């Protein structure tokens with residue numbers, strides 16, 4: 001089973017097993033992204049769309065949301081749940097590492113996605129260059145610290161999907177020319193922001 005099929009397989013039970021992304025936690029994490037009314041937001045690896053209503057709450061009716069995932073199973077759950085949301089999200093079945101995602105965005109969010117990338121630094125540099133507006137922000141975020149994420153991946157025998165500490169990740173980005181800062185990091189959440 002490849003990774004896309006793996007996520008397709010998980011899609012029907014994803015929401016029942018997602019216990020960390022409580023409304024308070026998601027709002028807390030989004031609080032570090034300086035989301036404002038009218039912004040355009042790209043939610044990469046949207047999954048079943050866990051962030052979408054909370055992004056909508058922040059950017060309001062004048063905002064725009066594009067939700068991307070390469071798993072048809074995950075994306076169809078997101079569409080079922082949130083096609084009626086205001087603003088109505090645009091759903092794109094695309095590979096964020098391989099495909100050219102149309103448009104430029106004020107905010108690009110990768111929530112619980114980073115460890116699944118194959119060429120993470122190159123991907124982030126490309127997104128920063130072509131998909132992020134000047135003055136915009138890319139956020140790499142999780143509803144827990146790296147220890148929890150890494151234990152989950154170890155249990156699933158995905159040792160390659162290891163997440164470094166927030167300090168280490170920000171440092172790696174800076175060494176690769178990106179203006180990265182740790183916005184918050186403790187056992188309950190992890191947010192690294194990259195500015196343009």
Ligand SMILES: C[S@@+](CC[C@H](N)C(=O)[O-])C[C@H]1O[C@@H](n2cnc3c(N)ncnc32)[C@H](O)[C@@H]1O
Pocket residue numbers: 004007018021044045046047048049050068069070071074094095096097098111112113116117
């Ligand atoms: C751990 S899930 C997180 C989903 C959602 N953000 C959440 O927190 O519930 C990772 C998601 O990223 C998607 N994904 C991983 N690599 C991707 C890629 N290269 N292109 C598009 N989607 C990808 C998977 O299909 C999956 O839906």
